[in-house]
Amino acid sequence: MPRVPVHIVGCGGHAKVIAMMVEAGGQFDTVSFIDRNPAEGASFLGRPIQDEGPFLEDGCGEAVIIALGEGVRRREAVTRYKQAGFSSFPAVMAPSAEMAEGVLIGEGSVLMPGVIVNPGTEIGAFCVLNTGAILEHDCTLGDYAALAPGATVGGDCRIGAGAYIGIGAAVSHGRTVGPNAVIGGGSFLASDAGADELWGGVPAVLIRKRAPGATVL
Structure with missing residues (x-):
């Protein structure tokens, strides 16, 4: 082909x-x-x-x-x-990434090497699941959200549009991370994080509000 x-x-x-x-x-x-x-x-x-x-x-x-x-x-x-009229934005998955049957994935999203996505999960458009990230069962990942290398999201989580889960961070089962929130690298989030909030630490605590539209990297 x-x-x-x-x-x-x-x-x-x-x-x-x-x-x-x-x-x-x-x-x-x-x-x-x-x-x-x-x-x-x-x-x-x-x-x-x-x-x-x-x-x-x-x-x-x-x-x-x-x-x-x-x-x-x-x-x-x-x-x-x-x-400008472009309409074809293919999703791309590395050969070593694992995505369970029936997972929904939006246009333009990227699953990098070693990623694991388990059943019942829905990935929005233009998301990035970076190297070795894990997205457990029955999660939703909003448009433009990103999991940094080694990030882990437990089952039944809701990750809002534009949210960023930092390198090696973990989100506990059943948590909600609001739109454009950031969970700092190496953190463990055991609470819900609101929109435009920066959380960090083990366990993670609210550090400050983020300016709407602020970049992460």
């Missing part, structure tokens, strides 16, 4: 891992990377880098993968591409 041609938006470390996944998976073929104002003739991982401005004008029939790890930047990029 022929591979589906895709363009990867971004030229950083996150894009590098996604490109590796794309090549290993056998479903897609990376045609180019997209960046803003690249040097003439620039390339990344052996593929040409296209200037985003002309690409937005000319490439709206193409499939794109938004390879930006930071949630606010990822959301802004999706808005730009959708406004």
Whole structure:
């Protein structure tokens, strides 16, 4: 079966891992990377880098993968591409990721190597489940949410849109993490976290409110 041609938006470390996944998976073929104002003739991982401005004008029939790890930047990029008429945003899963049968996954979401997603779970659009993250049974992960490497979310949890669970953090069974909340790396969340809140520690406590639209990475 022929591979589906895709363009990867971004030229950083996150894009590098996604490109590796794309090549290993056998479903897609990376045609180019997209960046803003690249040097003439620039390339990344052996593929040409296209200037985003002309690409937005000319490439709206193409499939794109938004390879930006930071949630606010990822959301802004999706808005730009959708406004330009793009409509094909394939989800990508590393060959070593494990996703239970029947799990729902939204457009543009990425499951990186070693991820485990258990039954009854629903993953929104443009989410990132980074290396080794675990999303247990019957969870929901809102659009643009992200689990950092090694993060673990227990069963029956609700992770809001744009929320970020830091490296090695754990969310206890049945908890709710509000939209755009951040759970700091290495923390253990045994309480519900509200929208736009930063929690950290073991057990995690509320540290402060976050400014709406603030970046994480």
